[in-house]
Amino acid sequence: MIGVVNYGSGNVAAISHVLYQAREPFLLVDTPGQFAECERVILPGVGHFDTTMTMLEQSGLVNALLKTVAEGKPFLGICVGMQILGRGSDEGVKSGLGLIEADTVRIDSTRLANKPYTPHLGWNSVTLKSHALFADVNAASGFYFLHSYHMACDHQENVLATTEYGDTLVCAVQQGNVYGVQFHPEKSHDNGVSVLTNFCKMPC
Amino acid sequence: MLRSRVIPCLLVHDGGLVKTEKFSSAKYVGDPLNAVRIFNEKKVDELVVLDIDATVAGRGPDLDLVAKLTKECRMPLCFGGGVSTVEDGLNIVSLGVEKVALSHAAISNPGIITDMAAAIGSQSVVVIVDVKKTGLLGRYSIVTHNGQTKWPVELSEYVSRLENLGAGEVVVNSVDRDGTMSGYDMKLIDQVREATSLPLTALGGAASLDDIRALVERHRIIGAAAGSLFVFKGPYKAVLISYQNLG
Numbered sequence: 001m002i003g004v005v006n007y008g009s010g011n012v013a014a015i016s017h018v019l020y021q022a023r024e025p026f027l028l029v030d031t032p033g034q035f036a037e038c039e040r041v042i043l044p045g046v047g048h049f050d051t052t053m054t055m056l057e058q059s060g061l062v063n064a065l066l067k068t069v070a071e072g073k074p075f076l077g078i079c080v081g082m083q084i085l086g087r088g089s090d091e092g093v094k095s096g097l098g099l100i101e102a103d104t105v106r107i108d109s110t111r112l113a114n115k116p117y118t119p120h121l122g123w124n125s126v127t128l129k130s131h132a133l134f135a136d137v138n139a140a141s142g143f144y145f146l147h148s149y150h151m152a153c154d155h156q157e158n159v160l161a162t163t164e165y166g167d168t169l170v171c172a173v174q175q176g177n178v179y180g181v182q183f184h185p186e187k188s189h190d191n192g193v194s195v196l197t198n199f200c201k202m203p204c
Numbered sequence: 205m206l207r208s209r210v211i212p213c214l215l216v217h218d219g220g221l222v223k224t225e226k227f228s229s230a231k232y233v234g235d236p237l238n239a240v241r242i243f244n245e246k247k248v249d250e251l252v253v254l255d256i257d258a259t260v261a262g263r264g265p266d267l268d269l270v271a272k273l274t275k276e277c278r279m280p281l282c283f284g285g286g287v288s289t290v291e292d293g294l295n296i297v298s299l300g301v302e303k304v305a306l307s308h309a310a311i312s313n314p315g316i317i318t319d320m321a322a323a324i325g326s327q328s329v330v331v332i333v334d335v336k337k338t339g340l341l342g343r344y345s346i347v348t349h350n351g352q353t354k355w356p357v358e359l360s361e362y363v364s365r366l367e368n369l370g371a372g373e374v375v376v377n378s379v380d381r382d383g384t385m386s387g388y389d390m391k392l393i394d395q396v397r398e399a400t401s402l403p404l405t406a407l408g409g410a411a412s413l414d415d416i417r418a419l420v421e422r423h424r425i426i427g428a429a430a431g432s433l434f435v436f437k438g439p440y441k442a443v444l445i446s447y448q449n450l451g
Contacts, residue, residue, distance in 0.1 A: 013274055013300035047297060047325040109401070114424055116403040119327035119372050122425070123249060124206045144250075144280050146302055146327050148372070165206060187280045187302065189247045
């Protein structure tokens with residue numbers, strides 16, 4: 001059973017729909033007790049870093065979420081759901097969950113040769129580390145991105161995938177059982193479906 | 205490498221999908237949800253859906269419509285029509301829409317762009333600028349209310365302010381080319397591109413994939429949006445939902 005943390009973030013519905021169509025049993029988690037029923041968890045997230053952290057805190061799910069991660073269950077943060085796994089973001093003032101040794105920083109427009117600059121918007125190709133999360137993913141077609149901030153990891157070994165946009169931007173991370181993807185797998189057609197279903201099938 | 209997006213733009217009027225010509229003569233084309241399903245299968249880059257009744261009717265966004273769209277829509281979605289408050293934006297995003305479009309609200313109350321960005325993130329705030337040539341000299345004017353109301357603000361001056369206000373994308377929509385399939389207004393698009401560094405999407409006039417290719421060649425990274433091109437086929441404008449991107 002996959003738990004999708006339902007704390008008010010917009011992409012819950014789209015993520016759920018992909019899981020439903022892929023026939024992956026899932027549960028929308030709104031109460032702390034429900035984490036126990038899940039063998040793995042997806043944390044959606046769109047919009048502003050601080051708003052997202054505030055909503056998560058107000059949901060009363062943070063402690064149970066952290067406990068679930070500590071138990072070693074596979075955990076995937078999506079878009080801002082990935083950014084809040086880090087320590088914090090230039091976008092706001094709130095602290096993140098501190099599960100990944102990384103900070104989220106603004107995309108550096110000065111590194112882009114031509115307009116447009118930010119947000120990084122559209123379909124971009126990716127460079128993927130060999131990992132079960134990316135089985136069947138066509139790196140050249142890549143994923144849909146929509147963000148002005150990106151994660152910068154302390155350690156290169158936590159970087160699972162990158163994309164080129166001025167600089168080389170980290171777009172997927174892993175630290176132990178915690179994973180994160182910056183792009184929107186729920187809106188990236190076949191590649192996105194592959195990432196979500198691969199996550200569901202990864203050994204616990 | 206980041207690719208240019210090819211974006212169908214669907215107009216909704218009285219609950220049905222319509223196509224207009226120069227922002228009038230709305231012709232019924234079909235069921236918007238059906239079009240969305242077809243676009244899902246064609247793996248469309250991104251979709252824009254605009255409710256063209258809302259602002260004129262003085263009402264807010266049709267959240268029922270948004271909910272139905274998001275249930276079906278497997279590609280990134282931008283929704284506009286009657287959005288004027290931060291609450292509207294939050295409601296729309298929480299239903300599963302990636303981007304919220306402002307048109308009338310942005311020009312009548314520019315502070316809403318900033319407030320909306322603070323609430324949903326600037327990457328999700330799209331400002332649509334409807335432009336029509338007016339006066340003896342055919343100057344570009346910004347219009348709202350389906351082209352009925354003209355605004356006394358200079359086009360480039362307005363567009364240049366949008367990034368600092370907090371917008372994440374600009375859509376420039378040519379009223380004069382709308383539904384005519386006479387090609388994009390390149391001069392207009394050039395002018396708007398010059399005025400901002402934000403991601404830009406052009407709409408109005410695309411007649412073929414060649415028009416889209418020419419636009420992308422000229423601007424490297426740009427959103428190429430079209431209505432008629434993806435909704436009609438042939439010289440008699442038979443309704444056919446179709447799609448092709450640049451691959």
